[in-house]
Amino acid sequence: MNPLVQLRGISKHFEKEVAVSNVDLELERAQITVLIGPSGCGKSTILRLIVGLIAADEGNMYFDSAPISSDTITSIRRRVGYVIQDGGLFPHLTANGNVALQARLLDRSGKEVKARIAELCALTRFPENLLDRYPVELSGGQRQRVSLMRALMLSPELLLLDEPFAALDPLVRANLHRDLKEICARLRQTVLLVTHDLAEAAKLGSLIVLMQSGRIIQSGTFDELRDHPATPFVAEFFNAQLGGLQS
Amino acid sequence: MKLSALLLIASVATAQSDSVVIGSKKFTESYVLAEIARQACQSAGVRAEHRQGMGGTIILWEALRGGGIDIYPEYTGTIAEEILKQRGATETDIQTALEQQGIGMTKDLGFNNTYALVMRREKAARLGIKSISDLRGHPELKFGLTHEFLDRRDGWRPLSARYGLARTNVVGLEHALGYAGLVSGEIDVKDAYSTDAKIADYDLVVLADDWQFFPQYKAVFLFRKNTSAAAIAALNKLTGTIDETRMMRLNAEAERTKSYIAAAQLYSGESSESGAESLSHKLWRWISRHLELAGASLALAVVVGLPLGVIASRGGATGQTILAVTGIIQTIPSLALLALLVPVPFFGISVRTAIVALFLYSLLPIVRNTASGLQDISRPLRESAVVLGLTAGQRLRRIYLPLASRSILAGIKTSAVINIGTATLAALIGAGGLGEPIISGLNLNDHVTILQGAVPAALLALLVQLAFDFLDRIFIPRGLRIKS
Ligand SMILES: Nc1ncnc2c1ncn2[C@@H]1O[C@H](COP(=O)(O)OP(=O)(O)OP(=O)(O)O)[C@@H](O)[C@H]1O
Ligand SMILES: [Mg+2]
Numbered sequence: 163m164n165p166l167v168q169l170r171g172i173s174k175h176f177e178k179e180v181a182v183s184n185v186d187l188e189l190e191r192a193q194i195t196v197l198i199g200p201s202g203c204g205k206s207t208i209l210r211l212i213v214g215l216i217a218a219d220e221g222n223m224y225f226d227s228a229p230i231s232s233d234t235i236t237s238i239r240r241r242v243g244y245v246i247q248d249g250g251l252f253p254h255l256t257a258n259g260n261v262a263l264q265a266r267l268l269d270r271s272g273k274e275v276k277a278r279i280a281e282l283c284a285l286t287r288f289p290e291n292l293l294d295r296y297p298v299e300l301s302g303g304q305r306q307r308v309s310l311m312r313a314l315m316l317s318p319e320l321l322l323l324d325e326p327f328a329a330l331d332p333l334v335r336a337n338l339h340r341d342l343k344e345i346c347a348r349l350r351q352t353v354l355l356v357t358h359d360l361a362e363a364a365k366l367g368s369l370i371v372l373m374q375s376g377r378i379i380q381s382g383t384f385d386e387l388r389d390h391p392a393t394p395f396v397a398e399f400f401n402a403q404l405g406g407l408q409s
Numbered sequence: 410m411k412l413s414a415l416l417l418i419a420s421v422a423t424a425q426s427d428s429v430v431i432g433s434k435k436f437t438e439s440y441v442l443a444e445i446a447r448q449a450c451q452s453a454g455v456r457a458e459h460r461q462g463m464g465g466t467i468i469l470w471e472a473l474r475g476g477g478i479d480i481y482p483e484y485t486g487t488i489a490e491e492i493l494k495q496r497g498a499t500e501t502d503i504q505t506a507l508e509q510q511g512i513g514m515t516k517d518l519g520f521n522n523t524y525a526l527v528m529r530r531e532k533a534a535r536l537g538i539k540s541i542s543d544l545r546g547h548p549e550l551k552f553g554l555t556h557e558f559l560d561r562r563d564g565w566r567p568l569s570a571r572y573g574l575a576r577t578n579v580v581g582l583e584h585a586l587g588y589a590g591l592v593s594g595e596i597d598v599k600d601a602y603s604t605d606a607k608i609a610d611y612d613l614v615v616l617a618d619d620w621q622f623f624p625q626y627k628a629v630f631l632f633r634k635n636t637s638a639a640a641i642a643a644l645n646k647l648t649g650t651i652d653e654t655r656m657m658r659l660n661a662e663a664e665r666t667k668s669y670i671a672a673a674q675l676y677s678g679e680s681s682e683s684g685a686e687s688l689s690h691k692l693w694r695w696i697s698r699h700l701e702l703a704g705a706s707l708a709l710a711v712v713v714g715l716p717l718g719v720i721a722s723r724g725g726a727t728g729q730t731i732l733a734v735t736g737i738i739q740t741i742p743s744l745a746l747l748a749l750l751v752p753v754p755f756f757g758i759s760v761r762t763a764i765v766a767l768f769l770y771s772l773l774p775i776v777r778n779t780a781s782g783l784q785d786i787s788r789p790l791r792e793s794a795v796v797l798g799l800t801a802g803q804r805l806r807r808i809y810l811p812l813a814s815r816s817i818l819a820g821i822k823t824s825a826v827i828n829i830g831t832a833t834l835a836a837l838i839g840a841g842g843l844g845e846p847i848i849s850g851l852n853l854n855d856h857v858t859i860l861q862g863a864v865p866a867a868l869l870a871l872l873v874q875l876a877f878d879f880l881d882r883i884f885i886p887r888g889l890r891i892k893s
Contacts, residue, residue, distance in 0.1 A: 213796050239798035250793035254811045254886035263807070264797050296888035312797075 164227060166191050166320055166352045167212065172221035174207055181207045183376040185221070189320070192350040194343075196367030198357055200399075204376040205356040209322045212354075213244055226319070240264070243313025244322045247329065249305045251297040257308045258293040264315055282311040285345055303334035310342075314349075321346075323355045327362070339365055360403040372396060428456035429640050432469050432478035432839060435462040436584055436852060438522065438604060438628075438656065441663050442482035444673035446630060446644060452677075453643040460839030461669075462848045464748065465557055466491050468838060471752040474510060477759055478839070479636045480644065484522060484626035488514075490563040497624065511634045513641070516648040517627035520604060520656045524558065524623050527601045527613040529591060540617035541572050544598065548575035553582040553596030563624055565600075571622050585854040602626075604653055606660035628656075651676070667855050688861070691846075696865055699842035702760065702835050703828040703869075706767035710824055714772050715817070718779020719805065732780065735773040743770070743834050751838060763835035763842075770831055771824035778820025782813030814885045822877040829870045833862065843869075 165188035174182040182204040189195050197205045210216050212223065214235035223230040225238050251260050258279065265275045283290045288307040297305055306326055313321060323342075327335045343366055346353055357363055363370050364384045371381040380392040388404075391397040429450055433443035443459050450457035460478060463469055470492050472478045489498040493506050507514055526541055533539070536547060544550065558564045559581055569576050582590060582599070588607050590596045601608060603615060603626075628651070630644045651659070655676075663672035717735070721728040741749075746766050756762040786809060794804045810817070836844030843862040850858030882890075 210792075215792055215795060236798055236800070239796055242796070244793075244796040246789055246793070248789060250789045252790060252793070252808060252812070252888075254814075254888045256888065264799075267799060267803055267807070296891055298888065298891050 165189055166226060167354075168224040169208070169212075170222045170224075172208075172211060172223065173219050174204075174211060174216065175219060180376050182211070182218075185376075185378055187371065187378065189352055189354055190369070191352050193368045194346055194353040194355055194366050195369045195371060196355050196357060196363040197371050197373060198360065198363050199373035199379075201358070203373040205373060206324055207376075209244070209324050209354065209356060212320075212322065213239060213242055240268075240316055241318050242320045242322060243316075243318040245306070245309045245313050245324065245326045247325045249297070249309035249326075251305055251308060251312070253297050256294050256296055257288075257300065257304075257311075260297070260308060261293075261311045261315055263312070268316075278315065279311070282314055285314070285348075286310050287341055301334075302330050303338065306330065306338060310345075314345075317349075319352060321351055321353045323353065325356050325358065328358070335362075342366065360400065372399065428458065429479040429636055430458050430460055430477070432460045432463050432472055432481040434465065434469060434481075435837070435848060436602075437606065437660050437663050437669075438602060439482055440669040440849070440852075441659050441672045441676075442518070442628065442630075443480075444669040445647065445676050446480055446482065448673050448677055449643040449647055450640045453639045455637055455640045455643065457640070461845060462836060462852065463839040464744075464751075464837045468748060468751050472839075473512060473631060473633060475752070475754060476633065477751075480630055480632045480640070482628060483631045484628055485517065486523065486563060486624040486626035488629075488631075489624060491561060494562065496562070507631070513632050513634050513636075515630045515632070515644050517629050518647060519628075519649045519651045520653045521625055521627050522602045522604045522653075522656065523618075523626040524563070525601050525603045525618070526598055526616045527591070527605075527608060528598055528616065529594075530612050530614045532597060533614045533616070538616065539614075540619040541568075541574075541622070542619050544574055544616070545572060548577070550578060550597040551595070552579040553587045553590050553599045554579060555584050555587065555600055556581045558600040568622055571620060583851065585852050589854060604656040604660060606657055606664050609657060609661065610664070667858060692861070692865065695841065695843045695845055695862065696869070698760075698840075699829070699832050699844075699866070699869065702763050702767060702832040702840065702842050703825065706764045706832075707771055707821070707825050707828055709764070709768045710771040710775055711821060713768075714775030714820075714824075715779055717772070718776040718817070718820075719783065721776055721780040722783035724784075728780070731776060735776050738769045739773045743831055744837065746770075747834065747838050759838075760835075760840045762838055763832070763840035767828050767831055767835070771828050774820040774823040774827070775817070776820075778816045778823075779813065782816025782820075783809055785816070786812050811886050812889070815881075815889060818877065818881060818884055822874070825873045825877065826870050829866060829873055833866055 167189040169185055169187040172182060172185045173180070185208065187208070197208060199205055207216070211218050212230070214230065214232070225234070225241070228234060230238060255263065261279055261282065262275050265278065279293070280290065282288070283293070286307045288304065288311060292300065292304065297308070300308065309326070327338055330338070339362065345351065355366060368383070369381060370384055370387055372379050372387060374395055380387055380396050387396060388400050391400065431443045431447050431450070433439040440461060443461070447457040447459045463472065466487055469478070469481050473481060485500065485503065488503055488507070489495055493503065495502060495506070498506070504514055528538065538544060538547065554565055565579070568574070580596070582596070587596065587599045588611065591599050591613070592611055601615070607613070608615060630647070632641060632644060659672045659676055662675050663669050666672065717731050721731040743766065746769065747762065750756045750762045750766055756765065790808070790812065794808045799807065832842050833844035833847055835842045836848050843866045846858045846862035850856065850862065
């Protein structure tokens with residue numbers, strides 16, 4: 163089958179600064195692709211381009227073989243779930259309100275919405291009795307689970323995760339890693355995950371895409387990148403993080 | 410909300426055809442004369458309403474021309490100098506000129522209330538001052554003059570030029586406060602009307618106008634030509650019936666009893682107090698009008714200000730312009746804004762004008778707080794709303810406005826409190842409210858009457874504060890009120 167998302171020669175600059183330069187990227191279905199690289203290398207920019215928060219200067223993007231354009235973007239957004247670092251939960255809505263928002267605005271029946279939320283609570287291991295709480299009344303890990311539920315509410319074909327676990331303590335993070343992996347496997351979910359953390363990439367990703375200064379330097383499995391670095395930068399990146407782990 | 414505000418305005422704007430509205434200026438004699446006219450019309454079977462203490466000459470004149478009022482007492486000198494700007498016009502000249510504007514004038518009521526300069530008797534005697542020309546030798550004397558007298562074409566500037574008086578020691582003072590200043594010795598000379606009751610009360614001397622500077626100020630009633638014949642006949646019956654002494658006595662009675670109605674009844678010979686309105690009834694009338702003024706203008710400001718705030722929050726040239734214009738409106742002095750609106754045909758002397766002026770003042774806090782509340786929403790939240798596929802309208806209603814609700818409500822609250830305070834000025838154009846006792850009390854130098862307006866106004870402002878604290882709980886989503 164063809165890839166769910168394709169980027170062809172995508173470039174984006176802000177004022178004088180190049181954020182993304184001539185990027186080609188394909189997201190295979192039912193696979194977790196991990197974008198990794200140093201801070202400021204353009205990872206978030208790629209996600210923001212895909213959901214149309216910003217427009218590319220050059221290149222073409224396709225979603226399920228159809229071009230992504232300003233005409234198609236609203237309907238595409240409903241087929242994409244997006245989770246950002248701090249969750250982006252609306253503070254004036256309860257957990258339930260946040261998760262149900264999209265479905266309610268699309269006039270889904272109350273019964274249907276309720277059933278779906280119960281299903282998602284089970285899937286993400288979010289205690290149903292906390293659904294009436296507001297975001298400020300939840301822990302960081304609980305908030306991320308709610309964000310994930312909100313992103314999954316309409317059963318999106320693509321899940322975009324921008325450093326969703328960065329601010330969490332290691333134990334909570336490990337739990338979420340395990341749960342996310344299980345969820346994605348069960349739903350055969352196509353995922354693009356952004357992270358700084360090589361260990362996280364190794365644990366979750368089937369394909370790892372390493373970026374530097376707006377360009378894709380190398381992509382492949384964890385073992386390929388570790389054993390056959392394409393440039394000295396790749397080797398350096400691996401050594402720095404894995405060296406840190408070993409010492 | 411929009412509809413009810415419009416209905417409210419429409420209902421106050423519709424006038425009754427078989428009744429007359431009589432205006433009066435902001436000083437005792439004008440109040441008394443207007444009240445006498447009102448009682449005369451009532452006795453002649455014409456329903457008459459007295460709009461008390463409306464600003465100055467220009468406001469009343471424009472109101473008369475525009476039809477906001479039908480009748481008001483005026484002086485021939487003022488008509489020639491201020492209204493027609495024809496110095497030294499004869500009574501026939503005046504009559505003809507008014508005729509062309511659709512305004513009629515009665516014969517004079519029997520007294521000449523000319524401008525005069527007054528001093529304390531003891532001080533004038535000590536310095537040997539008897540006439541205005543004697544003032545030339547005393548440049549050290551302090552003049553406390555009303556703002557109207559300072560600006561009039563037959564007022565201070567030509568007077569001082571004619572008599573060659575020094576212009577250095579002059580301050581502008583409100584009329585009643587000027588008397589207090591004169592008695593306490595803070596000022597030495599002030600302008601007065603020759604029938605002013607205070608002249609006798611405080612034992613003041615009127616300086617002789619030895620070079621005949623001041624024109625004749627005979628009291629007359631001005632009326633619209635289309636006023637009911639019965640009302641005009643009633644006015645004509647009043648001409649020639651009040652001489653200087655009688656007018657001074659009526660003025661004194663008004664100031665003694667603190668009631669214009671009582672003074673007017675002294676004129677018509679009735680002594681009963683039956684026409685007097687009880688305090689609780691008056692308070693109710695003032696407060697309900699006050700709330701109507703503040704409430705209707707606030708409702709309009711919310712209906713108009715919220716959308717403007719939303720547009721302003723998007724920045725750009727349009728947004729900047731909206732904020733700049735509402736900001737500039739706020740800096741126009743309220744009295745000036747009223748004076749600007751009164752000559753506009755649709756407005757005139759009416760509750761409508763007061764509501765529109767208050768509405769203009771209450772726009773800025775609402776527009777500014779709406780704009781800043783929306784701008785303060787963090788980027789991640791905005792982008793989440795976009796990425797969830799919400800339409801622009803859904804984002805605004807479901808996400809952005811609720812997130813900005815605290816700021817928006819704070820703006821509305823600021824406007825409401827300002828409105829309660831500013832609405833007291835509505836009385837200057839005869840729109841009533843709690844400003845009515847404040848202005849008439851100020852005029853009579855009567856603290857009790859002032860407090861009858863000032864205390865309820867302060868309490869209302871406090872109540873509005875409390876009401877909004879309660880509204881916070883309804884309109885600000887609970888998730889935004891919880892402290893994390
Ligand atoms: N709205 C913007 N205006 C100007 N420059 C921007 C904007 N957004 C991103 N950039 C710049 O583009 C480059 C790429 O930013 P991006 O957010 O994609 O980095 P990142 O890889 O996600 O970094 P991090 O890991 O720190 O989140 C950076 O140099 C950043 O400063
Ligand atoms: Mg980023």
